[in-house]
Amino acid sequence: MVDSDNTIAGAVAIVTGGGTGIGRAVCLALAARGASAVVVSYSRSTQEAEAVVAELLAAGCRARAVRADVRDESAVAQLVASTISDFGGIDILVNNAGATRMIAFGDLDAITDDDWDLVLGVNIRGAFTVTRAAAAALRRSEGSVVNVASIAGYRATGSSIPYGVSKAGTIQLTRGLAVALAPEVRVNSVSPGSVTSRWMGDLIGEDVAAERREKESALIPLGSVATPEDVAEAIIALIDARFVTGQDIIVDGGKHLLY
Numbered sequence: 001m002v003d004s005d006n007t008i009a010g011a012v013a014i015v016t017g018g019g020t021g022i023g024r025a026v027c028l029a030l031a032a033r034g035a036s037a038v039v040v041s042y043s044r045s046t047q048e049a050e051a052v053v054a055e056l057l058a059a060g061c062r063a064r065a066v067r068a069d070v071r072d073e074s075a076v077a078q079l080v081a082s083t084i085s086d087f088g089g090i091d092i093l094v095n096n097a098g099a100t101r102m103i104a105f106g107d108l109d110a111i112t113d114d115d116w117d118l119v120l121g122v123n124i125r126g127a128f129t130v131t132r133a134a135a136a137a138l139r140r141s142e143g144s145v146v147n148v149a150s151i152a153g154y155r156a157t158g159s160s161i162p163y164g165v166s167k168a169g170t171i172q173l174t175r176g177l178a179v180a181l182a183p184e185v186r187v188n189s190v191s192p193g194s195v196t197s198r199w200m201g202d203l204i205g206e207d208v209a210a211e212r213r214e215k216e217s218a219l220i221p222l223g224s225v226a227t228p229e230d231v232a233e234a235i236i237a238l239i240d241a242r243f244v245t246g247q248d249i250i251v252d253g254g255k256h257l258l259y
């Protein structure tokens with residue numbers, strides 16, 4: 001149960017995609033703020049999720065890795081049920097799991113039904129499915145949800161048209177859920193620009209991704225692309241902000257101000 005002075009001390013959290021990148025940084029930030037338990041949810045990255053669990057335990061936070069593809073309702077139901085039975089409830093949900101495919105904007109014929117199904121299925125329907133499954137527990141704890149959207153939800157940039165559509169959808173999902181789950185539960189989102197996670201490297205190769213990030217840094221008012229820890233800090237700020245709901249914070253070092 002959350003104490004009255006610190007929204008995170010003593011809290012039980014689920015972080016989807018918690019084994020890597022932004023998700024890992026969120027798990028560690030929650031532990032640093034005194035969360036009592038963090039469930040590191042993943043779909044493929046077993047070793048990475050187990051490594052984060054080891055880091056959390058070393059930090060004095062109870063932790064467990066649970067495999068759950070966010071598109072799979074029964075796996076998600078299990079994720080929620082096991083969190084409640086192991087740790088007594090759910091105070092914080094971070095819907096961070098995300099998927100994309102690299103498809104040039106001009107090449108409409110290259111976009112397949114499978115691309116739409118994957119990207120909308122994970123990024124929108126997945127976040128909805130986990131939130132709905134956790135909603136009763138979140139209401140009981142008067143908890144908080146943070147979704148991870150993207151600057152691609154505002155601008156016609158990013159890895160593909162389906163990805164941008166999905167992240168615009170994530171921002172709107174945040175607003176709808178904020179109304180649906182009020183007054184007990186707050187729902188907000190963050191929209192990162194480029195981040196130094198494996199994300200772009202997985203799409204275009206790490207060398208090319210690193211080169212792009214370096215060039216992009218020169219165009220960013222704050223002088224660099226975000227680290228996963230920068231994004232986690234904004235997520236923590238939204239968990240802390242007790243009268244804020246349905247809002248999205250852009251975490252791009254001010255880049256969007258210039259175009």
Ligand SMILES: NC(=O)c1ccc[n+]([C@@H]2O[C@H](COP(=O)([O-])OP(=O)(O)OC[C@H]3O[C@@H](n4cnc5c(N)ncnc54)[C@H](OP(=O)(O)O)[C@@H]3O)[C@@H](O)[C@H]2O)c1
Nearest residue numbers: 017020021022042043044045069070097098150195197199
């Ligand atoms: N990096 C960027 O430039 C950037 C910019 C804006 C927004 N974002 C968003 O930030 C979030 C985290 O990305 P990241 O940068 O930290 O990259 P990442 O390390 O590749 O993280 C993506 C995470 O999503 C999980 N995931 C993917 N499909 C899943 C599924 N079907 N079910 C459950 N989990 C699934 C992955 O876990 P498994 O490996 O176990 O499947 C992985 O942990 C994503 O939502 C992404 O869209 C990233």
